[in-house]
Amino acid sequence: MSHHPILWTFRRCPYAIRARLAIASAGVKVELREILLRDKPPAFLETSASATVPALRLADQVLDESRDIIVWALEQNDPHHLLNMPREGWDLIGENDGPFKSALDHTKYASRYPGVDPQIERGKAAAFLINLDAQLRGQTALYGNQTTVADLAIFPFVRQFANVDREWFDAQPWPSLIVWLDTFMQSEAFAHVMTKYARWSEGDAPTWFGG
Template sequence: MLEGSVQSGTTAGRDGTDRTEAPEVEIISSSTCPFAQRTRMVLATKGIAFSLKEISLDDKPDWFLKLSPYGKVPVLRHGEKVLWESAVINEYLDEVFPAVPMLPQDPFRRALARIWIDFANVRMVPHVYKFMLRQDQEGQEFQRERLTAAVLFMEHSGLRELSGGPFWMGDRPNLVDFTFFPHVQRFVVLSHYRSFVIPPECTRLLAWIDAMHQTPAVQAMRPSNETLIRNWSKYAHNTGTGVTAREMREA
């Protein structure tokens, strides 16, 4: 087990918050996986005590493949229950551990939050990977345009309309923020390998990124830019052999 393993009683997390005792919660993760980072930030923000087991996605143990039908992280073990897929895991955690709610209470606002979570997963994140994987100039420029369009939609139809606060839907981060942030954080990789720049008109998005960097959960679970650039070289050169790389090539 790595740092964050649970002991009996309330423990302090790496973000300095008190954690609710929940020794049966285990997250199986990879240190640089953005999807796993989502769940780790939710756990930290909600103050849920958990044990952390990290695996190498390049050498997945057999016991892990029996738990994760897709061969992906994160995987959550809660007692005898096993869940995969970060968006599903995060909603489960929010329902089972209701302290520090991570979705709006109003049904319409909660539905809007889920729309934006779906947008992140379906309309934004794939373009991050495809932009990195494309080796030809024409393909890269096509993905640059698609990702830029997604970013502008986030700015004008998302952040500017949903919230007057620093985060997506108010004064504190919720599941929408934690769904978007790990991949937006990896724009540093797109900048390094593909010269991608967030359009300057995206003032709300840039302010949101600054606000997210100040949150304890992000600071506790944030890989360095150098680590991200090194780890994502496999996407930049299209040498990645993982499940996500394969899926994005096929999509």
């Protein structure tokens, strides 16, 4: 096995996007392995106990949660001081990953949840976003004018929600949130982590990412 960490990822997955953003910010070199979630290769399933992306294979352990991968990368190198965030930032990420993500899924994939009203779920998601907008008023990031892990970790999910119905999203009373989202989406960092890579196959030459 390569002595470099191996990152299993899927380009559009918001959890994988935020892990790639952290790795790219840290400048840590990893071997990137792009997979299809509907056709997971055996080598990936042998790595990830949860069978979900992202999964990072290190020499002595596997990190199977995106938050753990973010912290691992930034603890090695954090040139943009993303970890310089108040404790409540982690609580906000938890709210994003819990109630907001649930409401997002119920809105985006309504056909999978026949007993759930997608309009009610969209309202639940909107309540979280209204709070984000209030927090962003008068500043460029969630905690002042310095981007932190909270921005990096929450942005991909807000983007996914906005893409469900961007016309509706842009008509809502959250102007600061829209500016924040669009600034992220137009950034070089986001363009970099959304580069399209060929699907990984056994025996392929390594695809390097990050460093």
